[in-house]
Amino acid sequence: MDFDQAHRLWLDTHRKRRSGERKDRLERGHGHGEQLFLRNVWWPLRGDLDHLHPEYEISDWRGRPYFADFAWLTEAVKLIIEVKGFGPHVRDMDRTMYSRELNREVFLQAIGYRVVSLSYDDVERQPEICIMLLRMLLSRFEVSGQQADLPKLALKSTLLQAVQLGRPIRPKDVEAQLGVNHRTAVRYLQQLCELGAVVRGGAVYLLAGSLLR
Structure with a gap:
Protein backbone atom coordinates (compact mmCIF):
# COMPACT_ATOMS: atom_id res chain seq x y z
CA MET A 1 0.00 0.00 0.00
CA ASP A 2 1.41 3.38 -0.99
CA PHE A 3 1.13 6.61 0.99
CA ASP A 4 -1.94 7.99 -0.78
CA GLN A 5 -3.93 4.81 -0.22
CA ALA A 6 -2.83 4.52 3.41
CA HIS A 7 -3.62 8.17 4.07
CA ARG A 8 -7.15 7.93 2.63
CA LEU A 9 -7.92 4.81 4.63
CA TRP A 10 -6.44 6.29 7.81
CA LEU A 11 -8.35 9.55 7.46
CA ASP A 12 -11.64 7.79 6.67
CA THR A 13 -11.20 5.63 9.77
CA HIS A 14 -10.80 8.69 11.99
CA ARG A 15 -13.74 10.47 10.33
CA LYS A 16 -16.03 7.54 11.09
CA ARG A 17 -15.01 7.59 14.76
CA ARG A 18 -15.93 11.26 15.22
CA SER A 19 -18.98 13.44 15.24
CA GLY A 20 -19.91 17.06 15.87
CA GLU A 21 -17.13 19.56 16.47
CA ARG A 22 -14.43 16.90 16.66
CA LYS A 23 -15.30 15.74 13.13
CA ASP A 24 -15.60 19.30 11.83
CA ARG A 25 -12.21 20.14 13.32
CA LEU A 26 -10.67 17.18 11.54
CA GLU A 27 -12.10 18.37 8.22
CA ARG A 28 -10.87 21.94 8.77
CA GLY A 29 -7.58 21.31 10.52
CA HIS A 30 -6.03 18.45 8.58
CA GLY A 31 -4.79 20.65 5.79
CA HIS A 32 -1.82 21.09 3.50
CA GLY A 33 0.86 21.43 6.18
CA GLU A 34 -0.31 18.37 8.10
CA GLN A 35 -0.53 16.24 4.97
CA LEU A 36 2.89 17.43 3.86
CA PHE A 37 4.32 16.32 7.21
CA LEU A 38 2.84 12.85 6.76
CA ARG A 39 4.09 12.53 3.19
CA ASN A 40 7.57 14.05 3.61
CA VAL A 41 8.45 13.07 7.17
CA TRP A 42 6.30 10.51 8.96
CA TRP A 43 5.77 8.06 6.09
CA PRO A 44 9.49 7.90 5.14
CA LEU A 45 10.32 7.55 8.83
CA ARG A 46 7.73 4.98 9.89
CA GLY A 47 6.22 3.47 6.74
CA ASP A 48 2.77 3.45 8.37
CA LEU A 49 0.27 5.66 10.21
CA ASP A 50 -0.32 3.32 13.13
CA HIS A 51 -1.11 4.90 16.53
CA LEU A 52 -1.16 8.36 14.92
CA HIS A 53 -4.22 10.55 15.60
CA PRO A 54 -4.95 13.72 13.57
CA GLU A 55 -6.40 16.85 15.19
CA TYR A 56 -6.18 15.25 18.61
CA GLU A 57 -8.35 16.92 21.26
CA ILE A 58 -6.98 17.70 24.72
CA SER A 59 -8.35 20.01 27.41
CA ASP A 60 -5.92 22.71 28.48
CA TRP A 61 -5.35 23.97 32.05
CA ARG A 62 -8.45 26.18 31.75
CA GLY A 63 -10.62 23.24 30.69
CA ARG A 64 -10.86 24.53 27.12
CA PRO A 65 -10.47 22.16 24.18
CA TYR A 66 -7.20 22.26 22.25
CA PHE A 67 -6.58 20.34 19.03
CA ALA A 68 -3.00 19.23 18.39
CA ASP A 69 -1.97 18.53 14.81
CA PHE A 70 -1.05 14.94 15.70
CA ALA A 71 -0.79 12.65 18.68
CA TRP A 72 1.25 9.45 18.51
CA LEU A 73 -0.02 7.26 21.33
CA THR A 74 1.73 4.02 22.25
CA GLU A 75 2.33 2.08 25.43
CA ALA A 76 5.73 3.74 25.75
CA VAL A 77 5.01 7.39 24.97
CA LYS A 78 2.33 10.02 24.38
CA LEU A 79 3.80 12.32 21.74
CA ILE A 80 2.23 15.56 20.52
CA ILE A 81 3.49 16.77 17.14
CA GLU A 82 2.85 20.28 15.86
CA VAL A 83 3.75 21.65 12.43
CA LYS A 84 4.20 25.40 12.85
CA GLY A 85 4.35 27.96 10.08
CA PHE A 86 6.31 31.16 10.66
CA GLY A 87 3.31 33.38 9.86
CA PRO A 88 0.59 32.12 12.23
CA HIS A 89 2.96 31.02 14.98
CA VAL A 90 5.48 33.89 14.98
CA ARG A 91 4.76 36.88 12.74
CA ASP A 92 1.01 37.11 13.36
CA MET A 93 1.07 36.35 17.08
CA ASP A 94 0.55 38.97 19.77
CA ARG A 95 2.06 38.69 23.24
CA THR A 96 -1.02 37.07 24.75
CA MET A 97 -1.21 34.37 22.08
CA TYR A 98 2.51 33.71 22.38
CA SER A 99 2.35 33.31 26.16
CA ARG A 100 -0.72 31.07 25.89
CA GLU A 101 1.02 28.78 23.41
CA LEU A 102 4.08 28.39 25.62
CA ASN A 103 1.92 27.78 28.69
CA ARG A 104 0.00 25.12 26.79
CA GLU A 105 3.19 23.27 25.89
CA VAL A 106 4.34 23.28 29.51
CA PHE A 107 0.92 22.05 30.63
CA LEU A 108 0.99 19.19 28.11
CA GLN A 109 4.43 18.16 29.33
CA ALA A 110 3.16 18.31 32.93
CA ILE A 111 0.29 15.89 32.24
CA GLY A 112 2.54 13.35 30.56
CA TYR A 113 2.84 14.28 26.89
CA ARG A 114 6.06 14.86 24.99
CA VAL A 115 5.68 17.90 22.76
CA VAL A 116 7.53 18.25 19.45
CA SER A 117 7.19 21.36 17.28
CA LEU A 118 8.49 21.27 13.70
CA SER A 119 8.91 24.16 11.31
CA TYR A 120 6.69 24.05 8.23
CA ASP A 121 9.67 25.30 6.21
CA ASP A 122 11.77 22.30 7.30
CA VAL A 123 8.89 19.89 6.63
CA GLU A 124 8.59 21.31 3.12
CA ARG A 125 12.22 21.99 2.18
CA GLN A 126 14.43 19.96 4.53
CA PRO A 127 12.37 16.96 5.65
CA GLU A 128 15.54 14.91 6.19
CA ILE A 129 16.33 17.09 9.23
CA CYS A 130 12.90 16.38 10.73
CA ILE A 131 13.30 12.67 10.01
CA MET A 132 16.71 12.54 11.67
CA LEU A 133 15.57 14.35 14.81
CA LEU A 134 12.38 12.34 15.17
CA ARG A 135 14.27 9.09 14.63
CA MET A 136 16.61 10.02 17.46
CA LEU A 137 13.69 10.84 19.73
CA LEU A 138 11.54 7.81 18.91
CA SER A 139 14.44 5.39 19.29
CA ARG A 140 14.39 6.11 23.02
CA PHE A 141 10.94 4.54 23.32
CA GLU A 142 11.23 1.60 20.94
CA VAL A 143 12.77 -0.96 23.27
CA SER A 144 12.66 -4.58 22.22
CA GLY A 145 12.56 -7.33 24.79
CA GLN A 146 14.99 -9.43 22.78
Missing part, protein backbone atom coordinates in the same frame (compact mmCIF):
# COMPACT_ATOMS: atom_id res chain seq x y z
CA GLN A 147 18.50 -9.70 24.20
CA ALA A 148 19.95 -9.51 20.68
CA ASP A 149 18.73 -5.92 20.38
CA LEU A 150 20.55 -4.65 23.46
CA PRO A 151 23.81 -3.72 21.62
CA LYS A 152 21.80 -1.72 19.10
CA LEU A 153 20.04 0.12 21.91
CA ALA A 154 23.38 0.84 23.55
CA LEU A 155 24.69 2.34 20.30
CA LYS A 156 21.60 4.54 20.00
CA SER A 157 22.00 5.69 23.58
CA THR A 158 25.67 6.49 22.97
CA LEU A 159 24.87 8.55 19.88
CA LEU A 160 22.19 10.50 21.76
CA GLN A 161 24.67 11.14 24.54
CA ALA A 162 27.20 12.47 22.03
CA VAL A 163 24.64 14.97 20.76
CA GLN A 164 23.72 16.10 24.26
CA LEU A 165 27.29 16.59 25.54
CA GLY A 166 28.26 19.41 23.20
CA ARG A 167 31.85 18.16 22.96
CA PRO A 168 33.75 15.08 21.74
CA ILE A 169 32.45 12.06 23.58
CA ARG A 170 34.94 9.91 25.56
CA PRO A 171 34.82 6.33 26.83
CA LYS A 172 34.37 7.50 30.42
CA ASP A 173 31.22 9.37 29.35
CA VAL A 174 29.78 6.14 27.96
CA GLU A 175 30.88 4.19 31.04
CA ALA A 176 28.96 6.57 33.31
CA GLN A 177 25.89 6.63 31.05
CA LEU A 178 25.51 2.89 30.41
CA GLY A 179 27.27 1.38 33.40
CA VAL A 180 29.70 -0.60 31.24
CA ASN A 181 33.45 -1.15 31.57
CA HIS A 182 36.09 0.79 29.66
CA ARG A 183 36.66 -1.86 26.99
CA THR A 184 32.94 -2.07 26.19
CA ALA A 185 32.65 1.72 26.04
CA VAL A 186 35.54 1.93 23.56
CA ARG A 187 33.96 -0.81 21.44
CA TYR A 188 30.65 1.07 21.23
CA LEU A 189 32.41 4.25 20.12
CA GLN A 190 34.47 2.39 17.54
CA GLN A 191 31.33 0.74 16.16
CA LEU A 192 29.64 4.11 15.80
CA CYS A 193 32.60 5.45 13.86
CA GLU A 194 32.61 2.37 11.62
CA LEU A 195 28.92 3.00 10.92
CA GLY A 196 29.70 6.58 9.96
CA ALA A 197 27.77 8.06 12.88
CA VAL A 198 29.33 11.51 12.97
CA VAL A 199 27.35 14.51 14.14
CA ARG A 200 28.45 17.74 12.53
CA GLY A 201 27.72 21.27 13.67
CA GLY A 202 29.17 23.25 16.55
CA ALA A 203 31.12 21.08 18.98
CA VAL A 204 28.84 18.05 18.70
CA TYR A 205 30.77 15.33 16.90
CA LEU A 206 32.62 12.07 17.37
CA LEU A 207 36.39 12.28 17.04
CA ALA A 208 38.12 8.99 16.23
CA GLY A 209 41.36 10.41 17.65
CA SER A 210 39.77 11.09 21.02
CA LEU A 211 38.28 7.66 21.62
CA LEU A 212 41.10 6.25 23.72
CA ARG A 213 41.80 9.29 25.92
